[in-house]
Amino acid sequence: MQDDILAIALELSESTRSKIADLDQIMMKTKILTMNARLEAARAGEAGKSFAVVAQEMGAIAGEVNDLSAALQANVTQNASRIREAGEGMAIALRGTRLSDLARNAVEIIDRNLYERSCDVRWWATDSAVVDALEQATPEACAHASSRLGTILRSYTVYLDLWIADRNGRIVATGRPERYRGLAGADVSGADWFRRGRHTATGDDFAVCDVAVEPRLGNAAVAAYSTAIRAGGRADGAPIGVLGIFFDWAPQARAIVDSVSLSAEEREKSQVMLLDSQMRIIACNRREREGQVYPLKPDQPIGHYIAGARLIGYGLTPGYETYRGLGWYGCIESALS
Structure with a gap:
């Protein structure tokens, strides 16, 4: 939806630019006509004085319209930039929220699984x-x-x-x-x-x-x-x-990180991880990263942030029933572009 809104806004902006350009062309023709009218009025001498006044007014109006066109062009350019920035910010925010929700869901799934293990040991x-x-x-x-x-x-x-x-x-x-x-x-x-x-x-x-x-x-x-x-x-x-x-x-654990609902394009540029309380990677769809310490910087239980050219979504384990969890995080790192 946000992509459609951004596309429509930018299309409107480009359409406005095009119309302003057409208006500039009309004003250029008007200026040329005004100049020709003044020349003809000068040749006509006394008989062309009244026509010269009309030509002068046409030139003044053309100048005013030209100034208005320039101001409108500047305004459209500024607003188009703001629309693009707002749209990109909205897209990143929505994408970050989605990644953090998926990360939280991954750690919730493992917690539910481990809750059953806590039941097993007490029963057996x-x-x-x-x-x-x-x-x-x-x-x-x-x-x-x-x-x-x-x-x-x-x-x-x-x-x-x-x-x-x-x-x-x-x-x-x-x-x-x-x-x-x-x-x-x-x-x-x-x-x-x-x-x-x-x-x-x-x-x-x-x-x-x-x-x-x-x-x-x-x-x-x-x-x-x-x-x-x-x-x-x-x-x-x-x-x-x-x-x-x-x-x-x-x-x-690998079955969980491998089954997170990412599109093929997203999966290609993303790393899905489970982190323990020391931020050690204990499961990852990129196996070579397992065992490394990940520099996650959470400031709330669930959220997202930008780190360089990467978007990081994360979610802290909420625990499940009597299983409080071990302070683990689900985390998804994805390239911004």
């Missing part, structure tokens, strides 16, 4: 097989728990693995022992997900860590969620260990 920590692996602590109970975790993983394909660790941080069961070997008995007591999960206050609480590479899972990027496994599977039971679940970050 109460599973009787998971609790028994720690309370009974027998090889049979641990094998049953591992089988149970494997069943979960066959349905929930967004996870790389699920781990059960005892209160000392020793892994007693995993969901994919055939894929990720040698994890049984591994010490994870120093891992952030374990420490934070162990200190959750109740079974209604969970811990979530920023996206990070997990060496024990083939150096894959994961978002780790954890919560304490409690005695009897009760929300108020004493912590007896920790359940850690590892969300397969890269394919899920």
Whole structure:
């Protein structure tokens, strides 16, 4: 719509310029006629005096019209420039708003996805097989728990693995022992997900860590969620260990940034990103930028601004239900032209 308005305004401006040019041509012809009339009046002598007066008035009128034409031309030129600037400003503002809305939507989608992960970890920590692996602590109970975790993983394909660790941080069961070997008995007591999960206050609480590479899972990027496994599977039971679940970050996040609703032309000159709270690029449609720190300068939760020849739209995570989010941003950088 704004492009149509701008086009109409500029077309009107060009039409006015053309008419002014036509008027200038008419005035030039009038001046020539006036000059010829004065010459003829001079030749006629006394008989041409009255005609000379008419010719003089015609010249004066032609001069006035010429001055008016010049003033109108200057005014049209000035206003055309203002119309163009206003139109371009309007177009950039609307485009920036669209980019920021799309950026906010991208981070909202990942938040809804991660909210479900926070539900999963709290639910699975109460599973009787998971609790028994720690309370009974027998090889049979641990094998049953591992089988149970494997069943979960066959349905929930967004996870790389699920781990059960005892209160000392020793892994007693995993969901994919055939894929990720040698994890049984591994010490994870120093891992952030374990420490934070162990200190959750109740079974209604969970811990979530920023996206990070997990060496024990083939150096894959994961978002780790954890919560304490409690005695009897009760929300108020004493912590007896920790359940850690590892969300397969890269394919899920990349699917989101790749599916943002940009036209083919927009996508060609745009970069769609998810940024963590430290402005580290944790997903991008230009894969080579992942891991870099992006110089985003937000001054409000959602907005846009111009940086050199680029238009930047961004949106802060609003969280989703009980998931408050981690201070992540959706961000789209696009060339202005």
